[in-house]
Amino acid sequence: MAMWDVLREMENLRRDIDSAFRGFGRPQFGEAGFIPGLGVTEYPQINLAEDSDNIYVEALVPGLDPKDLELTVMRGTLTLQGERKEADGRKKAWHRNERGAGRFLRTVEIPAEVEADKVRAEYRNGVLTATLPKAEMAKPKKIDVKVA
């Protein structure tokens, strides 16, 4: 029987609580709707996907100069940071102001070791997509079973 790992249990509890509160206070449209802009607790919003060779990341970061966007991978975490500049300072009267501006940073755990120097990222139409190749040791291996 496996040992009961207190730390792991606590980590699981923390994750359960996090996911229970995720989306709280945010409008829900179907499966996973969003309104980018002000009032979003975690910014930027991301999607993660994987296949046997890569991990794929997609993040919503509209209205950024790609130079102001920084993606770093370090020991199982992916950090996305940047700054969205405030609109120009012309003399004006506001009717609506829903879009946020300012610095942001978000760190996510990635579920496998990746080769940090082979990460490719692309910024297009306000969406950042990154492909993180998994390290050789993290790829699934098929083991042949021999008949003795």
Next chain:
Amino acid sequence: MAARNIPVRKGEDMPVREGTLSRENYVKPAVDIFETEEELVLTADIPGVSKEHLDIGIDKGILTLRGHAESSLKGDVIYRDFQLTNYYRQFELPDAIDAEKTRAEVKNGVLTLHLAKQEAAKPRRIEITSH
């Protein structure tokens, strides 16, 4: 405050309002709207929408923004915050907008719409002459 008239429409020419579209199929983009002496400027966050998939229309004083975005994410999703889908939002414009002079541009997932005011609606400085 200027009086605002909401035009009364009946039957067929009624524009599609937000409530009649099913909620799963669109999201409302966040917008900024500000006014300068010459124009109204609307900026909207529409990440994932390219120029080809964006449709902006002004009809009978109603501005309609429609956009379509598709995710290019490969593989099996393991964590999801958002779904790239359709954008839809409508605004009622004041009467003093010159619809012909509207300019729009999309850059890095942000739409900027310049709605020019009609000449008559621009503020004027009146010189006072003393005798």
